[in-house]
Amino acid sequence: MTAVLNAVPETSFAEYEALKAVLDTASRRMAITVVGEVNTQGRAFAVHVATLGTADPLAPAIGFFAGIHGLERIGTQLLLDYMRILLCRLEWDELLVEQLRSIRLVFMPIVNPGGMWSMRRSNPNGIDLMRNAPLSAEGQVPFLAGGQRIGPWLPWYRGRVGAPMELEAALLLRVVEEELIARPVSFALDCHSGYGFRDSIWFPYAKSTRHIAHLPEMYALKAMLDGAYPHHRYVFEPQSVQYLAHGDLWDYAYDRVRAPSVFLPLTLEMGSWLWIRKNPMQLLKREGMFNPIKAHRTERVLRRHTDLLDFLARAAYGAPRWLPQGTSRQHMMSRAIELWYRRRRA
Template structure:
């Protein structure tokens, strides 16, 4: 854990938090903004802000964009902030966007772990990895430490004590998802991360088991539409269990708690940081550089590259009546999805 002396030397705030507050002020004409939790650390207080815009109909499709669950992974936060900036600019003139927002609602939570981002740690100020903090355990063995551990916060990937309440940030995120996304007939969530890897990935449940998620046909249809619209996207789009299993995944927990009659599709965008390190190996000597592009032009390239994905999800929510599988077609999609993701993977 970060020592009190080290915390006292840190600045009052951090760039991403200041940027978010400026955007909330600039977009106050359109965004509904509220704090769903607050974190106090070393005499400083940070709010977990949620900004939303669009239809007030509680049954309208919704999309949530999340970032900064791991405090070191600032590029995910920058991606959501850049999307908010684009929305604010376009709401001045974009008639198509305004018509879209009459039928859908968009939620943006760019900094889910403000205390960790301020302190430049992966975990929150209590040393807990929020993406290992949900109560469920994996069905099978998980990678040592990385799959989630309860030994203590002095080691990475700490889940928290077994019988302790969830961390305030994780509990607030799950409550928000439950009340504003999963309660609707259709909703998506995209959680933006970065981590070791040579390519960018889109992962979906499950992380705790190799079993099929109940909405596999809908996820396969979404993947198919995205690939047809952006055939050179370059993402590996797959269940997270294809990579590794883990305990306490927040999105597994949120998905399993969603009403069975609703279609809630959570996804994690995992940006491959080895792509940036390969071009600038000196980044290995910086904790920030292991998870984020350091050069300004590479950061700008990342922000441009992934904008298509965020825009696609809002359009898919808007046009859901045209593509959501029904009847016998849904069974066909399930067969294709199993063949693509599970039988092909076992060959």
């Protein structure tokens, strides 16, 4: 990464140049598509998607997304690191080769290149992409943070009522529709960094305290993570446990799924207060609120979360073996409601 940082032209940024380098290396292994182009201040950035694995439309798939918020660079760095790891392993790891004959991996590491280039949470139009879907919360949202229509000069701006979704949001949803929810089983992991001392894994809904139809599947996935990595530090819960929000893209994508398809979208929220506590001076930098600044802490973060990405890819591969059915599914639904909803209401 240091070499890339030193070589970045003024018309680009480090993560974008790193992505192009990874895609150049991956050209033999991955199918690479430019799904759109974002223009800002006379600069044009392609929005790339890379896929790896089987082309069977009925095979399980998992999508990895990052860079929806331009200030949260660590999510993009995590996906780029994982892509490098996979490309290296494909040279010798026969088990990975076998795994990819049965699943499909989809990578969209920089959804919002204009925001990342200009070092802002929103896209170049001042709109927060995670508040931009055409839906509203079913309860009270936190002021501003839950999504607002006052104006783009304040954070968390949703956009004008009735306006089309922003290009970046529409591109993400198109990839989700074409690569993921059209399949019988699919997963998504959207990588962010946010306030808190804990790393969290959130799932829909953000708009409502109602539970999703695939709550038993989420419960089974959590139980598998707990069993496979008993010392992990993730808080695994619906986003609504923390707060409600308007316009969540993953709520919108999830509601477009039709039975009997199973779609399990997850959001990784890496707790940025962990890095700030270790290095309070990084608050003096704009990106310091959302990213580890020192190199050794960045490396530690990348190491800590790579196991999660690998776990989810294996869970997709093994989906026929663990997806709950029949009375087992009903039992898991009851346990999940007790864990995530009834205790909170009490």
